[in-house]
Amino acid sequence: MRTEAPAEARCDHCSLPVPPGLFDPEADHQFCCAACATAYEVIHSCGLEQYYTLRQRLDDTPSAAMGAAASDHYDRYDDPAFHDLYVEASEDGLLCVELHVVGMHCAACVWLIEAVPGAAPGVVESRVDLGRSMVRLTWEPERIRLSKIARLIDSLGYPTQPTRGAALRALERREDRRLLILLAVAGAVAGNVMLIALALYGGSVRWLGGWMAPEHQLFFRWISAGLGVLAVAWPGGVFLRGALASLRVRRLHLDLPIALALVIGAAWGLANTIRDTGEIYFDSLTTVIFLLLIGRWIQRKQQRRAAGAVELLYRVTPTSVRLVRDGATEQVPIETLIPGAIVEVRAGETVPVDGVVVDGESDIDASTLTGESWPVRAAPGVNATAGGVNLRAPIRVRVEASGEDTRVGRLMRLVEESAQRRAPIVRLADAITGWFVGAVLILATLTAVAWLLIDPSRAVDNAVALLIVTCPCALGLATPLAVLVAIGRASRRGILIKGGDALERLARPGLVLLDKTGTLTLGKAALVRWEGDESIKPLVAALEAQVAHPIAAALVESIGAAGAHTIDHVEHTVGAGVAGHVDGRRLIIGSQAFVTSHVGALTEWTVGAIERCAAEALTPIVIAADGAPAAVAGLGDPIRDDAQPALDKLRAGGWRLGICSGDDPRVVRAVGARLGIDPADCIGAATPEDKLSRVREELHHGPVVMVGDGVNDAAALSAATVGIAVHGGAEVSLESADVACNAPGIAPIAELVAGATRTIHAIRRNLAASLFYNVVCATLAMTGVINPLIAAVLMPVSSVTVITLSFRARTFEPEA
Numbered sequence: 001m002r003t004e005a006p007a008e009a010r011c012d013h014c015s016l017p018v019p020p021g022l023f024d025p026e027a028d029h030q031f032c033c034a035a036c037a038t039a040y041e042v043i044h045s046c047g048l049e050q051y052y053t054l055r056q057r058l059d060d061t062p063s064a065a066m067g068a069a070a071s072d073h074y075d076r077y078d079d080p081a082f083h084d085l086y087v088e089a090s091e092d093g094l095l096c097v098e099l100h101v102v103g104m105h106c107a108a109c110v111w112l113i114e115a116v117p118g119a120a121p122g123v124v125e126s127r128v129d130l131g132r133s134m135v136r137l138t139w140e141p142e143r144i145r146l147s148k149i150a151r152l153i154d155s156l157g158y159p160t161q162p163t164r165g166a167a168l169r170a171l172e173r174r175e176d177r178r179l180l181i182l183l184a185v186a187g188a189v190a191g192n193v194m195l196i197a198l199a200l201y202g203g204s205v206r207w208l209g210g211w212m213a214p215e216h217q218l219f220f221r222w223i224s225a226g227l228g229v230l231a232v233a234w235p236g237g238v239f240l241r242g243a244l245a246s247l248r249v250r251r252l253h254l255d256l257p258i259a260l261a262l263v264i265g266a267a268w269g270l271a272n273t274i275r276d277t278g279e280i281y282f283d284s285l286t287t288v289i290f291l292l293l294i295g296r297w298i299q300r301k302q303q304r305r306a307a308g309a310v311e312l313l314y315r316v317t318p319t320s321v322r323l324v325r326d327g328a329t330e331q332v333p334i335e336t337l338i339p340g341a342i343v344e345v346r347a348g349e350t351v352p353v354d355g356v357v358v359d360g361e362s363d364i365d366a367s368t369l370t371g372e373s374w375p376v377r378a379a380p381g382v383n384a385t386a387g388g389v390n391l392r393a394p395i396r397v398r399v400e401a402s403g404e405d406t407r408v409g410r411l412m413r414l415v416e417e418s419a420q421r422r423a424p425i426v427r428l429a430d431a432i433t434g435w436f437v438g439a440v441l442i443l444a445t446l447t448a449v450a451w452l453l454i455d456p457s458r459a460v461d462n463a464v465a466l467l468i469v470t471c472p473c474a475l476g477l478a479t480p481l482a483v484l485v486a487i488g489r490a491s492r493r494g495i496l497i498k499g500g501d502a503l504e505r506l507a508r509p510g511l512v513l514l515d516k517t518g519t520l521t522l523g524k525a526a527l528v529r530w531e532g533d534e535s536i537k538p539l540v541a542a543l544e545a546q547v548a549h550p551i552a553a554a555l556v557e558s559i560g561a562a563g564a565h566t567i568d569h570v571e572h573t574v575g576a577g578v579a580g581h582v583d584g585r586r587l588i589i590g591s592q593a594f595v596t597s598h599v600g601a602l603t604e605w606t607v608g609a610i611e612r613c614a615a616e617a618l619t620p621i622v623i624a625a626d627g628a629p630a631a632v633a634g635l636g637d638p639i640r641d642d643a644q645p646a647l648d649k650l651r652a653g654g655w656r657l658g659i660c661s662g663d664d665p666r667v668v669r670a671v672g673a674r675l676g677i678d679p680a681d682c683i684g685a686a687t688p689e690d691k692l693s694r695v696r697e698e699l700h701h702g703p704v705v706m707v708g709d710g711v712n713d714a715a716a717l718s719a720a721t722v723g724i725a726v727h728g729g730a731e732v733s734l735e736s737a738d739v740a741c742n743a744p745g746i747a748p749i750a751e752l753v754a755g756a757t758r759t760i761h762a763i764r765r766n767l768a769a770s771l772f773y774n775v776v777c778a779t780l781a782m783t784g785v786i787n788p789l790i791a792a793v794l795m796p797v798s799s800v801t802v803i804t805l806s807f808r809a810r811t812f813e814p815e816a
Contacts, residue, residue: 447459465787511656
């Protein structure tokens with residue numbers, strides 16, 4: 001006999017309910033698992049109790065501490081080979097490493113991990129990047145080892161794993177630092193030159209009451225010239241090198257007219273400084289350089305994409321495994337595995353390799369790979385695939401493939417190849433840019449030649465004015481600024497768009513191909529149908545709470561807290577069902593065959609209820625009470641509440657809908673029927689390769705938008721015209737997609753499509769305004785109506801116009 005924990009018993013670390021077996025009525029503190037107990041003890045022993053106050057203030061969603069890793073898991077962190085791969089050494093003798101942190105999700109988590117230096121002498125810094133779930137540790141190797149730091153973080157409830165690409169990120173940081181230095185220099189020079197220009201202008205205009213001695217004017221002109229030449233040669237060198245590179249490869253680039261305007265303007269300004277006559281332009285040149293570098297910085301941040309296929313692979317599968325050797329296990333890097341080796345996978349861990357189960361029985365959640373919402377049985381002789389999660393008990397797997405040779409690795413290569421096939425769009429943009437640059441250069445040459453014949457003294461001024469006023473800032477800002485504003489507004493609506501090209505492609509209707517599990521449905525088993533005695537639901541939940549099985553968990557979560565019950569004589573038959581006494585009543589819960597073996601033939605009503613569940617593609621669970629059938633529960637993957645309204649909006653926008661899922665074809669067709677999708681467009685039992693083939697086939701008929709959430713969708717997401725990863729998806733699908741929706745459900749997809757259409761309209765308005773500006777101002781410059789100074793004033797006015805239009809555009813608006 002056993003007494004359940006009272007319904008109000010909550011874990012003192014994570015606030016989740018305490019399981020009956022762990023409730024101790026005599027203890028001062030209650031915990032839902034051993035990991036939470038350890039984390040609670042460590043947090044208090046390190047004087048970090050403020051973590052709980054901060055988390056409560058943030059009203060954070062509770063989550064249990066992750067199970068602490070085995071002690072030997074972190075021993076490899078001190079291995080020289082590990083340091084060669086992941087650790088950076090600084091000149092002052094400190095060591096740095098970036099680690100991926102599991103389970104970190106809020107500001108309280110960040111505060112706790114960044115407090116590690118105070119709890120571990122020798123740790124200099126612990127800096128967290130919450131968005132990437134990363135921590136950058138800096139420590140003194142002579143005072144503390146990395147394995148000890150990692151164990152401390154793990155004991156707080158946050159296991160860590162090494163992350164690849166540290167060298168690449170270090171290079172990116174150096175490039176960012178270099179560009180920021182150029183920005184700082186350009187900004188400082190532009191500010192000082194503008195002040196000098198103001199002094200020169202005010203001191204030379206008598207009706208403003210100013211007067212400046214000629215020698216002082218010459219002094220300021222030389223100071224301005226010196227700073228201007230510095231700006232052109234140093235920060236402006238970015239554009240000069242880009243122009244030279246475009247000439248070497250014989251392709252016109254936007255840097256070319258910018259560089260030409262900078263060189264001609266600086267040379268002519270320097271000549272006028274030497275002659276002490278005419279305009280010197282350096283205020284305009286330095287300001288232009290500063291603004292262009294700001295634009296380049298924004299562009300760099302927007303275009304930086306996620307890691308490549310190998311990095312994605314190592315985020316899906318572990319970097320180390322438990323190798324079984326002579327009956328014992330040892331932690332080894334996954335790179336050292338060879339076919340035929342035996343590895344152990346414990347409950348809650350990710351299967352690291354492709355292979356065959358040789359020992360143990362369990363259930364594996366392979367939904368991120370297959371799309372199947374139900375766990376698959378793992379037993380000797382059954383194949384196990386890398387990326388699946390072992391749910392119940394330890395198993396041992398004989399290795400057939402590891403690393404990039406696994407099915408996950410092959411999928412990641414398909415992702416990378418699909419991403420590279422988008423290059424023709426970039427080449428088209430470059431071609432359009434080339435035509436614009438060529439036209440500007442031809443017009444500038446014609447202007448100079450024409451004015452050499454009319455008035456040679458004005459030839460250079462008018463040509464430079466043309467190059468400045470037609471500087472492609474307004475035209476260049478027309479599209480990216482509208483896109484940037486739309487992306488910013490979309491992000492506040494929970495829609496993360498990785499590039500403006502995705503918005504453009506979404507504006508043309510085509511086929512929306514939807515994954516079922518986790519996209520149209522909730523992605524987990526739940527009680528969908530119940531026929532029979534409602535009063536026994538609490539008793540069913542109480543008995544199922546004693547069983548560690550996905551079906552039991554689904555019933556307990558759907559029915560809710562059972563309260564206090566007396567439970568005894570629990571008998572669990574793996575793969576069949578469970579029997580036991582609850583409050584003196586004998587309950588038998590399980591498959592039709594299991595219940596029949598205990599109570600005999602089922603009644604006609606019970607058989608009818610089972611058939612009705614099967615017709616709706618639900619898994620029937622029979623419940624017998626006191627020797628007679630009492631109820632039938634239908635378990636399935638419920639459709640999201642917002643699915644139907646969102647799909648109706650997409651249909652109204654001219655989109656065709658289809659489902660492509662790895663789930664059972666009957667389940668897929670049943671879901672499609674409820675959502676009004678043609679059965680011919682509902683494809684089930686689709687492998688990741690099948691999904692990719694379907695996308696490629698449909699691309700011949702028009703745009704294809706793929707919507708998914710798992711590793712099995714990654715290649716199709718990358719190959720589609722636009723890939724959309726929905727809330728709660730696997731990290732690799734989020735990386736592969738063009739758009740990631742942070743808000744749950746698929747309503748954001750309909751909002752995304754509508755917002756993309758409005759963004760394209762805004763871009764067209766911007767392009768029309770910038771084209772009108774360029775035509776009018778180029779005409780004024782060629783006819784000599786405006787000089788370089790006026791051209792420099794008009795150039796930012798055009799940009800301001802485009803900025804105003806972009807921010808006034810109604811792209812992503814909250815619904816009224």
